[in-house]
Every structure is written in structure tokens, then in C-alpha cells.
Amino acid sequence: MPTPKNASIRLKTMEDFSNDLLLYNPTAPIPKAPVRGSFSVHERSEYPCQDEVIASRRDYYKISLLSKGSGTFTIGEQRFEIDGPTLLFINPFELKTWRQSSAEQEGYYCLFTEQLFESRHNQEDLLQYPLFQLGAQAVFKLSPATTEYLQSIFRQLMREYHENAAFKQEAILIYLKLLMLEGKRIAAQNQTPVRVLTAAQLLAQKFTDKLEKQFPIEYTHQQLPLKTAKEFAQVLNTHPNHLNACVKSVTGRTVSEHIRQRMLLEARLLLIHTDWHIAEIAWCLGFEDPGNFTHFFKNHSGQSPHLYRTR
Numbered sequence: 001m002p003t004p005k006n007a008s009i010r011l012k013t014m015e016d017f018s019n020d021l022l023l024y025n026p027t028a029p030i031p032k033a034p035v036r037g038s039f040s041v042h043e044r045s046e047y048p049c050q051d052e053v054i055a056s057r058r059d060y061y062k063i064s065l066l067s068k069g070s071g072t073f074t075i076g077e078q079r080f081e082i083d084g085p086t087l088l089f090i091n092p093f094e095l096k097t098w099r100q101s102s103a104e105q106e107g108y109y110c111l112f113t114e115q116l117f118e119s120r121h122n123q124e125d126l127l128q129y130p131l132f133q134l135g136a137q138a139v140f141k142l143s144p145a146t147t148e149y150l151q152s153i154f155r156q157l158m159r160e161y162h163e164n165a166a167f168k169q170e171a172i173l174i175y176l177k178l179l180m181l182e183g184k185r186i187a188a189q190n191q192t193p194v195r196v197l198t199a200a201q202l203l204a205q206k207f208t209d210k211l212e213k214q215f216p217i218e219y220t221h222q223q224l225p226l227k228t229a230k231e232f233a234q235v236l237n238t239h240p241n242h243l244n245a246c247v248k249s250v251t252g253r254t255v256s257e258h259i260r261q262r263m264l265l266e267a268r269l270l271l272i273h274t275d276w277h278i279a280e281i282a283w284c285l286g287f288e289d290p291g292n293f294t295h296f297f298k299n300h301s302g303q304s305p306h307l308y309r310t311r
Contacts, residue, residue, distance in 0.1 A: 013059045038115035039172060041157045044069075044107045060111045061132060062090040063179060065150050069105035073098050073139065080139045085147040089131040089138035089183055108154035112176065116169070131183050140186045149213060153179050156216045165273045174269070175216070185209070204250035206236055207243060211258060215266055220280045224263075227286040229255040264300050267293075271309040278305050 044066070070083040076094040090096060117123045131138040142150070153175055160171045197205065210232060214224050226232050232255060233240040244255045251258070263285050270281045282293030297305045 039110070039112045039161070039176075041108065041110035041154065041161050043158065044105050044109065058090070058092045058096075060092060060113045061126070062088075062109060062111050063183070064088040064090065064109040065107045065147070065154060066105070067107040067147055067151065069100070069107070070102040071098060071100040071105075075138070076135060078135075078137075078139075082139070085142040085144070087140045087142055087150060087183065087186065089136070091132040091134070091136075091138075093134055108151070108158070110154070110157055110176070110179075116173070116176075118169075125177075129180060131180075131187060137187070137190075138183075140183075140190060142186070146182075146186065150179070150182060152216060152218060153182070155218065160273065163273070167272055171269060171273055174265075178212075181212075200246040201250050203236065203238065203243065203246045207232055207247055207255065208251075208258065210235065211262055215262065217266060217270065217284050220276055220284065223284055224286045227259065227263075229259070232259075260300065264297070267297055267305070268301075268308065271305055278309075281305070 064087070066082060066084075066086045066088070068084070070081075073080045073082055073088065073096070075090060075096040082088075114123050114126060117126045126132070130136060156175045157172060157179070160168055160175065165171070210226065214226060217224075226235065229240045229244055233243045236243060240255075247253070247255050247258065253261075267281060267285060270276060270284070271278075274281075276284075278293070279290040282288075282290040285293065287293035287296065294304055297308070301308060303311075
């Protein structure tokens with residue numbers, strides 16, 4: 001969509017965006033972001049995007065998941081006809097436009113600035129992130145399975161954003177980085193590989209993908225389907241010893257160490273950000289006996305689950 005002659009390019013800020021949302025729902029206050037004005041996440045059905053957005057820049061980054069709907073999106077010199085499940089990564093630097101072509105628009109989107117990434121290392125990760133670079137191919141059609149997984153991450157971001165729980169910013173960063181990691185994986189699948197992976201690297205990648213896609217745990221009736229090296233080896237059609245050798249040669253850690261570290265991270269998030277009973281968390285993580293979970297957590301965290309939650 002061409003920009004009218006003599007028209008200035010508007011810079012839209014996070015503050016502008018928050019003010020615009022009030023037009024859709026003036027009675028529902030929006031909780032403050034962890035760092036003021038540095039993050040927000042919304043469901044498109046509740047806070048829809050505008051039907052038409054003229055050429056403009058932003059002072060924030062945006063990740064948008066369109067699960068239903070269609071329209072024309074341009075960023076820089078690239079034009080995309082979007083129809084159905086699509087993931088978009090939008091940087092602050094390039095001009096972008098959007099014209100909606102269907103009444104139905106479902107999905108999620110989150111906005112964030114460099115302020116959210118407080119440490120210098122985290123800010124460098126954001127600035128160097130490949131899908132936010134000028135001219136990057138950052139619009140991807142999605143399969144139903146991938147769409148469902150990304151929706152679960154956005155739901156977790158929504159929960160953290162709207163609740164004022166302890167370690168709110170840390171939790172938001174974890175889920176946001178998980179969303180960005182999944183974006184890189186999708187991009188890698190859509191591009192010609194720069195190098196051919198060895199058999200060991202390919203198997204290790206399949207293992208870490210299987211492991212990560214078991215998370216996040218969102219409901220008390222949801223239990224991890226795969227919890228041991230033997231179970232992972234079975235679904236990957238290989239022997240546990242071979243899987244362990246490949247994963248350790250590529251990552252420097254055993255399969256069991258990867259599983260233990262990821263389960264421990266999820267346990268911490270659930271203890272901090274839910275009011276579930278410890279027995280329920282234990283069951284979700286595959287511990288039929290809560291005492292075994294307590295021993296596992298204390299052994300690797302140095303304190304009991306109850307003490308970790310209260311502190």
C-alpha cells in the first residue's frame with residue numbers, strides 16, 4: 001500500500017498503543033507491565049487490531065499470531081497475503097501496513113521494548129535476533145499443531161501479564177524467549193539449511209524439540225507423557241544408550257540431565273505462579289508420590305517446594 005505523497009510517517013509508541021486500546025474497552029483497566037511501558041500482550045478477539053493501518057513505524061517490537069482471518073501485510077518492501085494461521089515478527093525499524101480482508105480475526109499479539117530485557121546480555125540477544133533484522137523473512141504460515149503450541153505460550157504470557165505474582169518479569173521473559181526460540185525453529189524449517197546436520201546432531205535436535213514441546217503445563221489434569229530417557233528413545237525409534245551418547249556429544253549433557261533441568265524449571269514456575277497443591281504439581285511432572293517430588297526438588301534446589309513457594 002503506497003504512502004500518500006507529502007504525508008509524514010507516523011511513529012507510534014507503546015503509550016499510544018495503550019491509549020488506543022481504551023477505545024475498545026474503556027471500563028477494563030490494563031495491568032501494568034513489569035517495567036512500565038515495556039510489555040503487553042492481548043487477545044485479538046478482545047482487543048482487535050485496526051482494520052487498516054497506514055504506513056507507520058513503531059518504537060516497540062511485536063510478535064503476532066493470527067489463528068483465524070486474512071489480510072494484506074507489508075513490511076519494508078515485502079508484501080504478504082495472509083490467510084489462516086500465521087506468525088509474524090515485526091521490528092520497530094521498517095515501515096509496515098495492514099489491511100484486513102475478513103471480518104473474523106482471532107489470535108494473540110504481544111508488544112515489547114528493549115527495556116524489558118534489562119541486562120546487557122539479554123538486550124544483545126534481542127538486537128541480534130534474526131527475525132527482527134531489517135529485511136528478514138519473518139512471516140510464517142503454521143500447521144495446526146504448531147498453532148496450538150504457540151497459542152499455549154501466548155496463554156501463559158497472558159496469565160503472567162494479568163497476574164501480579166512474584167517474579168513476574170522473569171516469568172514473562174522465559175515465555176517470551178520460548179516464543180522467540182520457536183520462531184527461529186519455524187524459520188529454520190522454512191529455509192534451506194546452511195549446513196547438513198550430522199546424524200547425532202539431528203537426533204539431539206529431535207530430542208530437545210520433543211522435550212520442550214511438553215511444556216508449558218497449563219492444567220492440573222495435564223501430565224508429562226515423556227519423563228525418562230527410555231520413553232524418549234522409544235518415540236524417537238532408537239536405543240536409550242545411543243540417544244544418550246548422541247545428546248551428550250552434541251550438548252555436553254546427558255538426556256537425564258536435560259529432562260531434570262527442564263522439569264525443575266517448570267516446577268519452579270508452577271510453584272511461584274499457581275496456587276496448585278504441591279501434590280498436583282508433583283503429579284503433573286510425573287511423580288505419583290509427592291514425597292518423591294519433594295526429595296527431587298530439595299535435592300536440586302537446596303530447599304523444599306513449600307519453602308521455595310513461601311520465599
